[in-house]
Amino acid sequence: MKFTRPLKFNTLSAAILAGLMAMPATDAAAQTEALTLTSMTVTRHDILRNIDTEMASPCCAQHTYESGADSDFIYLDVDFSVAWSDELERIQISSSDIELQLDNETEGRRAWGRVDFFPNVQRGGSSLSARRPRDFPDETAGAYLNLVFTVPADATTATLVIGEGTDALRLPVDLAVETTEMPAAASFYDIKVVNISTTPELVTEDRVSRNTIDGRIVPGLGVITRVEIEMTPFVGADTDNEPGENQVFNRNTAFALVGPEGLPLISLGRSTSGSIRNGFSNSISWDGDGAGPTTTLTMFYLGSGAPGEYQLYFYDTHVADVTLQ
Numbered sequence: 001m002k003f004t005r006p007l008k009f010n011t012l013s014a015a016i017l018a019g020l021m022a023m024p025a026t027d028a029a030a031q032t033e034a035l036t037l038t039s040m041t042v043t044r045h046d047i048l049r050n051i052d053t054e055m056a057s058p059c060c061a062q063h064t065y066e067s068g069a070d071s072d073f074i075y076l077d078v079d080f081s082v083a084w085s086d087e088l089e090r091i092q093i094s095s096s097d098i099e100l101q102l103d104n105e106t107e108g109r110r111a112w113g114r115v116d117f118f119p120n121v122q123r124g125g126s127s128l129s130a131r132r133p134r135d136f137p138d139e140t141a142g143a144y145l146n147l148v149f150t151v152p153a154d155a156t157t158a159t160l161v162i163g164e165g166t167d168a169l170r171l172p173v174d175l176a177v178e179t180t181e182m183p184a185a186a187s188f189y190d191i192k193v194v195n196i197s198t199t200p201e202l203v204t205e206d207r208v209s210r211n212t213i214d215g216r217i218v219p220g221l222g223v224i225t226r227v228e229i230e231m232t233p234f235v236g237a238d239t240d241n242e243p244g245e246n247q248v249f250n251r252n253t254a255f256a257l258v259g260p261e262g263l264p265l266i267s268l269g270r271s272t273s274g275s276i277r278n279g280f281s282n283s284i285s286w287d288g289d290g291a292g293p294t295t296t297l298t299m300f301y302l303g304s305g306a307p308g309e310y311q312l313y314f315y316d317t318h319v320a321d322v323t324l325q
Contacts, residue, residue, distance in 0.1 A: 028093075028163060028164065028167045029167040030087070030088055031088070031091050031092070031093060031163070032093075032162060032163045032167055032168060032169040033083075034082050034083040034084070034085075034088055034091070035080045035081075035082060035091070035143060035162070035169055036080060036081045036082075036083070037078070037079075037080055037171055038079045038080060038081050038142070039077075039078070039079045040076065040077070040078045040079075040171070040173070041076070041077040041078075042074065042075070042076060042173060042174060042175065042177050043074070043075045043077075043177065043180055043182075044072050044073070044074055044075075044175070044177050044178065044179045044180065045067070045072065045073040045074075045075065045179060045180065045181065045182065046066075046067055046072060046073070046179050047064045047065060047066050047067065047073075047181075048064065048065040048073055048113075048121050048148070048182060049062060049063075049064050049121075049182060049316060050062075050063040050064060050065060050121060051119075051120055051121075051185060051254075051315040051316055052120065052122065053251060053253035053254060053315075057256065057264065058254075058256075058313070058315040058316040059256035059258065059264060059313035059315070059316060060256065060258070060264050060313075062316055065113075065121070067150060067153075069153070070152060070153055071150050071151065071152055071153055072150070072151060072152075072153050072155075072179065073148055073149070073150055073151075074100070074148070074149045074150075074151050074175060075115065075121075075146075075147070075148050075182075076100075076145065076146070076147050076148075076149070076160065076173070077115075077145075077146050077239065078144070078145040078146070078147075078160070078171075079142055079143075079144055080142055080143040080144070080145075081140070081142050082130055082132075082140070082141065082142060082143050084132045084133070084136050084137070084140065084141075088132065089131065089132045090129070090130065090131045090132060091128060091129060091130040091131075091143050092127065092128075092129055093127060093128040093129075093162055093163055094127050095110075095111065095124075095125035095126055095127045096110075096125075097162070097163055097164050097168075098110075098111065098125065098126075098127070098128065098145070098147070098160075098161070098162050099160075099161045100147075100149045100151070100158050100159070100160055100161075100173065101158060101159040101160075101161050101170075102151065102152070102155055102157075102158050103157055103158070103159075108161055109149050109150070109151065110125055110149075111125040111126065111147035111148055111149050112124075112125070112148060112149070112150065113125075113147070113148030114126035114146055114147055114148065115146040115148070115239055116146070116238070116239060116240070117237045117238055117239065117247075117248065117249045117250075118146075118188075118237045118239055119182040119183055119184075119185060119237075120185065121148055121182070125147065126145065126146065126147060128143055128144075128145055128162060129143070130142065130143035130144075141242060142242065144239060144240045145162075146239040146240075151175060155175050156174075156175050156176040157172065157173065157174065157175060157176070158172075158173045158175055159171065159172055159173060160172075160173050184315070184316065184317045185237075185250070185254070185314065185315045185316075185317070186314045186315065186317035186319050187317075188233055188234055188235055188237055188248060189231050189232060189233050189234065189248070189314065189319075190231070190232045190234065190291075191229065191230070191231045191232075191312070191314055191319045191320060192229070192230050192319075192320050193227060193228065193229055193310075193312055193320045193321075193322040194228045194229070194230055194296070195226075195227070195228040196225065196226070196227050196228075196310060196322045196323075196324050197225070197226050197324070198223050198224060198225050198226065198305045198324070199224050199226055200218070200219075200223070200224070201216055201217060201218045201219075201224070202216065202217040202224060202268075202276060202300060203215070203216055204216065204217065204274065204275045204276060205274035205275065206274070206275045207273070207274070215275075217268070217276065219302055221302075222266075222302045222303055222304060222305065223302070223303065223304065223305025224268065224300055224301070224302060224305075225257065225265060225300070225301045225302075225303055225305060225310075225324070226298065226299075226300055227257060227298070227299045227300075227301065227310075227312070227322070228296060228297070228298050228299075229255065229296070229297045229298075229299060229312070230294055230295070230296050230297075231282075231284075231294070231295055231297065232291055232292065232293070232294040232295075233246070233248040233284055233286075233291065233292040234291050234292075235291075236248060236286075236292075237249070244287055244288060244289070245285075245287060246285065246286050246287065246288075246292060247283065247284065247285045247286075248283070248284050248292065249281060249282070249283045250281070250282050250315075251279065251280070251281050251282065252267065252269055252270045252277070252278055252279065252280050252281075252282070252297075252299065253267060253278065253279070254282075254314055254315050255267070255297075255299055255312065255313065255314060256312075256313040257299075257301045257303070257310055257311070257312055257313075258310065258311040258312075258313065259303045259304060259306060259308070259310055260306050260307070260308030260309055260310065260324075261304065261306065263303075265301035265302060265303035266301060266302040266303070267299070267300075267301055268300040268301060268302055269299070269300060270282075270297055270298065270299050270300075271298040271299075271300070276300060282295065282297065305324075306324075307323075307324050307325055308323070308324060309321055309322075309323055310322050310323070310324055
């Protein structure tokens with residue numbers, strides 16, 4: 001890297017740098033000692049449906065992870081309370097220091113998946129991370145782990161190891177549970193179509209750097225179909241939220257529309273702030289034990305525009321039918 005002018009490094013800068021270098025990292029033992037297990041849910045699965053819309057299409061070409069005849073998938077949902085103090089500001093334990101140790105194996109097994117918003121399994125492990133609340137000590141906050149492992153089909157016990165060496169937290173895990181299926185993501189919502197129509201074009205208005213840019217989407221092939229969708233979440237799906245703090249999250253591509261010909265339409269995106277966004281995310285948050293607020297989404301698809309029965313899918317589940325006149 002080339003600088004156009006020399007960096008100034010004065011005595012004050014040196015003192016600040018020396019102070020920062022002298023600050024100790026959060027003690028590993030203090031982190032694990034502050035953790036107290038409050039709950040652990042263990043589920044066993046032969047297959048896991050991958051509803052990530054960046055891989056395949058859950059509505060019509062579903063991708064599944066298969067454990068095989070000799071193995072099973074184990075999903076752990078683990079919650080901790082944290083004994084925060086003036087000295088402990090955060091918990092940060094790397095995913096490489098979290099393993100599932102089987103009784104007859106010398107090396108622990110690493111997680112290959114995680115669940116941030118249930119039941120969407122994502123590839124890759126997860127660290128254990130939490131930060132002391134700003135209003136400490138009047139407010140508290142927990143720490144959460146949601147991991148997926150592969151284990152032998154006959155494994156009945158294991159130990160979840162969090163941390164390194166003698167400072168590690170070791171939690172017994174009962175693997176002797178029945179094989180089940182993850183629930184469908186649609187079971188967390190009430191979803192319905194309130195209107196469907198066709199339009200020859202879409203007018204857009206993008207605002208960029210205090211400029212308003214007018215635009216237009218005109219199909220060269222097919223017809224644009226406009227769908228209004230209402231979705232009401234029943235329960236929060238965020239695996240890291242505190243009790244009573246609910247959130248659900250999905251993307252536009254979670255919705256798919258199948259036409260009367262039995263084929264999926266091409267998603268053009270969601271109407272938002274005058275423009276159309278296909279990668280736009282939908283997040284709903286609310287407090288309490290009841291259902292969340294109802295959100296209306298206006299989605300656009302490209303297809304034949306033929307009259308007849310249309311089917312709306314949410315991820316891998318058929319959730320609604322609507323007739324286009």
